[in-house]
Structure formats: C-alpha cells, structure tokens
Amino acid sequence: METFLQQVINGISQGSAYALLALGYTMVYGVLRLINFAHGDVYMVGAFAGYYIANNDAVQANLGASWMTAVVVMAGSMAVCAFLGILIERFAYRPGRGNSPYTLAFWLAIVGSSVGRMVGGSTPALLAGAAAGAVLGVGLDRLGIRPARQSSHLTLLIIAIGVSLFLENGGQLAFGADPKFFPEIIPTRRIQLGGLTVDSQRLTVLGVSVVLMVLLTLIINYTKTGKAMRAVSFNLDAAKLMGINTDRIIAFTFALGSALAGAGGILVSLLYPRIDPLMGIMPGLKAFVAAVLGGIGSVPGAMVGGLIIGLAEVMAVGYGQSTYRDATAFVILVLILLLRPSGIMGKRTSEKV
C-alpha cells in the first residue's frame, strides 16, 4: 500500500509536468485548430535556456546556490520560451494563414535541408535538400496546386514540421549534439510525509505546476484577454467582429503556452538532468497524447490528461517493466482513438465551431 501511494505521488508529479506541456497543445489548437508540433522543441529550448542561465557567471557570482537562482532560472526560461512562441507564431504560422506561396516554399526548404542533413550528412546535401524543398513549394503554387493559400490545414502542418526540425537542428548546431547536465538548482532533500518519502525535486515539480495551472485558469476565466482567448477559440470571425485583434490574441496564446512549456522543461530537468536538443520529442508526443486524452481544445482536459499519462507511466514501470515507460502513452492513444476520439472533456461532435 505504501509503495502504491509512493507511486501515486511520483505519478502525479510526473503527470503535472506533462500537463503543463499538454496545455500548450490544447490552447493553440483551440485558437488555430492546429497541432503545434514544434511545442516539444520549445520545451527543449526552455531546458537549455535554464541551463545557460544557471551556469551564467553573473548569476553564479551573485546568487550562487540560493533559492533565488531557481526563481531566476524559471522566470528566465519562461520568458525566453514566451518570446520564442511569439516568434514562431509571427514568422511561421501567421504568414502560413495568409496567402503568399513563399511561406510554404520557405518551410518546405527547411524540411528539405533537414532531410538532406540527415541523409547526406554534408553541407552540399543540406543545400540540395533546401533547394528541392523551395522548388517544390514554388512549383506547387505555379501548377495551381495551392495548399499555401487560404490557411489550409496541410500547409500549417508542413510549417509545423518545418519549425520543429528547424529547432531540433538549430539546437544541435547551437548547443551541440552531446547531452549536457542540468545543474542542481534545488538542493536534494528527502521529506517525510506520513510514512512516505518525497524528494524536494518532485515536490517542487508538483508545487510549481499546480501554481502555474491555477494562474492559467485565473487568466483564462477572469481576465479580459483570457475571455477573448475563449471567444477566439469558439468563433474566430465573431471575435473579430467584437473588435478583437485576433492575431494578437493568437500570439498571446502562443506566448502563454510556450512559457508553460519552458517551465515544464526546467521542472523535468530537475528530475532528469540529462538534456539534449532532441529531448523534446518524446515528452512532446506524450503531452500531445495527454491533450487528446483530455479532449483537444479543453484546458481542464489537458490537465487531467497529463495527470493520467503520468500516473499510467509510473504504474506501468512500477508494476511492469521499465521498458513499458514510453509505450504507455501510445497504448493510451490507441485506446482513446478507438473508444472515445473526442477525449474525456472534448465535445462529442466533430463539428467545427
């Protein structure tokens, strides 16, 4: 029984981190009907931003091992990610919603260069890939096949993949492909709660996640911008007719979701300090599953979905094998798609509002 409770605590803590990440997927889906596949990579950037801030000489000299370091790392990483989210929206998805054919061509070139880099591994291969992507993009437009026009879902999907590859490859160039180790910004302590032991890291993850989720809920439900987010996600045109600058609300949504991803990147790095430029892929996918499980577009759904995935994963490892860890989320994904594709809190109809 005690090990079970121990597992539950670990699962909730892990799950709350997934929930933070899942919220970004669900909020962006809400306003744009788009799965932002680059979201896991924003989380990765968050972890690296925290790494560099924590190891920064000025921060080390002035704050050292005090708790202020953890606060600065957290706030800094969230700010970096919020800014990155705004950039992604501004330079990838917003032009993707317009009707220039060159946006698609540009992001196809990014996809092409990544493929070139993977397959050929040389600069010429990379350039050839980029050229092929750009030609394909412009060619499609000239042939009159214009997925790039009028905000097609296919275009946005290609752009999402492009942004994701850009951040992953860019991360390898900027941070190096080898893993780095996240510093211990929260001193490890074992805390006794009744008969259970929880370490300070897990408690921090849980506590910070809960605080952030409460803040988010307050923003969405009670601020004017939060209400505008809900209005935009229900009916974009009607929101415009209210005088709402919907592009701004969409950018704000990206900033908010990305800041949460940054926080998630720091929190998970407290538990698993090994960070590398591809670290966002797996948690990104799991958080996506969590969002689908909760009902994509639903904010409370993402929170519940994250917790369920975290719990299921910890239980699968605890009572099964450690190799079950990553498979858990995908088994759950298959189950939801079979049993209830709209998710726990999603609307049953597939009607687009």
Add this chain to the structure above:
Amino acid sequence: MLELRNVSSGYGAIEALKDVTLRIGRGEIVTLIGANGAGKSTTLRNITGLVPLTAGEILFDGKSLKGMPTHRITAAGISLVPEGRAIFANLTVLENLEMGAYLQRDRARNAREMDRIYTLFPRLRERRKQAAGTLSGGEQQMLAIGRALMTGPRLLLLDEPSLGLAPLLVHTIFQAIDAINREGTTILLVEQNANAALKHSHRAYVLETGSIVMEGPSQQVAGDPRVKEAYLGEA
C-alpha cells in the same frame, strides 16, 4: 454614411456579387432582400472585411475601408450581427456582452449600455450568469444583437435576425430594431422575411444572383408586382 461602389466579390472561382452599388444615409433603416444564395450575407461580409472585394470600393463616412482588418472596421463604428447568431456558446451571457465592449474602456459607458440592452431584452438580464449555449434561439438572437450594440456601432448590420424564430419573437426582434434605430443607430437589415423587412424599413434594395435589380422606398418596392410575386408570396 455607407456607400458601396461597383462592388464585386466571390469565393475562389465562385462569383457571389457583381457590380453592386448601394448607399445608406444616416438614421435610415435600409433593407436588402433576396432569395437564398443571392449574395446578401456576402455583402455584409464585404462591408465588415471578413471577405475581400474583387472590385469596387466601400466608403464609410467618405473614407475607404479598403484593406482594413475586421477589428478596425468594428472600432470605426460598424457592427455585424452575423447569420446564425454566432454567439460565444462557451461564455456566459454577461461575458458575451463584455466581449462586445472589448474596445470600450469607459466603465460608466459600458454599464449604461448594458442597462439599455437589458431594458431592450429583459430576458437577457435574467440569464446573465448562464452559459450562452443554453439559451433558446430567440434569446440567442437577442444576445447577438445586444453584443453588437455593446461595440457602440453607428451602423448596425443585421443578417436575417428573424430566421427560425416563432412569430411572436419575430415581432419582438423587429420592435427592438425599430427602437434601436429611433435611438440613433443607422441600420442595414438583410432579410428573407421580405414582408416584415419592408414594413420596418425606409428604403429597400432587391438582390438577385449577385446584382441589385431594384431599389426604392420600401413602400414602393412592396407595391411592385414582381416583388409581390417573388418575395411576398402574392399573385
């Protein structure tokens, strides 16, 4: 106040409006009637910038609206009550009205305006804490009109406000339209219910497959034999 000059518009290869010219004077209720698919909603989407023009121009108080995004057109004083109401079902009645006041920072003004709307539609006051999605069709129409009024329009565009409503509610809605106009708001009313629309308007335009085929004082249009036959169900 509003002038459409030789406006054409469409959706991809589909041409919805051809060379439409119409004008609305300050204080008027102008109605635009026409059959299904005639292009009435498209005209309103053109005015509010939701659908771009392919030719022509739209002037509001003499200034071109060309290239202006929808939210700025709303800020300039034009508000549309869209077809099908498009209320925010996931927000409460009060929150819907607050969204209408999104650009209005004057709290006293907003409170006054909300009071005016509650006086116009007392039903909304009773349900202000309720999720808008749970309202009846007629109440949703009231909310859609109230929400549009909160934006503080000088020109109110209404797209088939009586659609799908019981006769008694149709009456309520048209009474409200008259009242709103008396209080100083200019109105462009799109309707399939030509009978009521012609009774409650000063001037009328008739739209047929994307073109204006007739215009004049509403009484005169209502007396036209072709209109009687095609739109008023009289032989």
